Amino acid sequence: MTNFLSLFRKIYIHPLLWGVVAIAVMTAHFIELSLLLLIIFIHELGHAAAASFFSWRVKKISILPFGGVAEMDEHGNRPLKEEVIVTLAGPIQHLWLIAAALLLNKAGVMSEFIFTHFIQFNLMILMFNLLPIWPLDGGKFIFLWLSLRESFPKAFKLTLIISIIVVFVFTCFMLMIEPINLNLWIVVSYIIFTLRYEWKQSRYIFIRFLMERYYGKKNELRKLKPLIVEADELVIHVLERFQRGCKHPIIVEKDGNETGSLDENELLHAYFAEKQITAKIGDLLYPY
Numbered sequence: 001m002t003n004f005l006s007l008f009r010k011i012y013i014h015p016l017l018w019g020v021v022a023i024a025v026m027t028a029h030f031i032e033l034s035l036l037l038l039i040i041f042i043h044e045l046g047h048a049a050a051a052s053f054f055s056w057r058v059k060k061i062s063i064l065p066f067g068g069v070a071e072m073d074e075h076g077n078r079p080l081k082e083e084v085i086v087t088l089a090g091p092i093q094h095l096w097l098i099a100a101a102l103l104l105n106k107a108g109v110m111s112e113f114i115f116t117h118f119i120q121f122n123l124m125i126l127m128f129n130l131l132p133i134w135p136l137d138g139g140k141f142i143f144l145w146l147s148l149r150e151s152f153p154k155a156f157k158l159t160l161i162i163s164i165i166v167v168f169v170f171t172c173f174m175l176m177i178e179p180i181n182l183n184l185w186i187v188v189s190y191i192i193f194t195l196r197y198e199w200k201q202s203r204y205i206f207i208r209f210l211m212e213r214y215y216g217k218k219n220e221l222r223k224l225k226p227l228i229v230e231a232d233e234l235v236i237h238v239l240e241r242f243q244r245g246c247k248h249p250i251i252v253e254k255d256g257n258e259t260g261s262l263d264e265n266e267l268l269h270a271y272f273a274e275k276q277i278t279a280k281i282g283d284l285l286y287p288y
Contacts, residue, residue, distance in 0.1 A: 008046050010060045011041075020065045033150065036121050037063060043090045043125060044068040050089035053081045066186045069135070073213035075205075078154060080144055080245045087140045094126040128187075131170065134163040135194055145149060147244040153206045155244070160199055167191060192248065210239055214268035226251050231282035235267050238281060252285050260285045 024033040041063060047070040048058050059075035072086075101118045104110035110118070128136040142162055146155035171188055178184055198205070225246040229238050231254040242248060242264070250262040262284060269277040270284050 012060045012062045014064045016065045040068040042093050044070040046089040046093040050086045052209045079211045094122045143191045235279045
């Protein structure tokens, strides 16, 4: 309970949001904006509460002029089951919100005006968030699904490529039905900016994933997935084959014959602690 209450101290209101609130007041749309912000806040609080339950490091819950985001200081090394639950904890909030609105409206407590907008906003946010676009929840589910079969950097790059394609299709579709919806274009612009930034930062995100794997918790049970490598392969190229949710024993071969084995932590130690950035696997196997 204490952990949940501490989440409220991590709420961050973007300064531009106050300008949006002022415009909403002047244009008599304050009630609609309040409903929208309430739904967005509960959605992000759902993510943060689930993350806190699993002892993730929640940095802040940001409420932006065009949405919200729960920022976690985790880097892809938590169990995939936890990540699925944390990601799902946002969209699932809309189900009970819609159910509560139906009951309140039926009881005569919620007016028809508020009920109509509340249901509409819930469905809109739910459906939009489930689009397979990073960093929306749908994009995160795509990343988790790809992580079951691909290495971390490949899964992340494929997620961004799929996101770019879906954004393009979505933008073309919206140009036909909502060409002058300013709020929509602000959100789309933010997503495009985020995808561009994430693409440029993909190498840094991968290194951060490796660092967390090396310096972070080591007690999670992970599936063993041996990697068969050649002795002359670079350490960094083998690290690029590391997969989420798996622990990798390294089987070293030379000319088709097994010559030894390494633990994944030996590669991570060589790369981060010993700074053997250009080392080959054989250099670790035969250091002397």
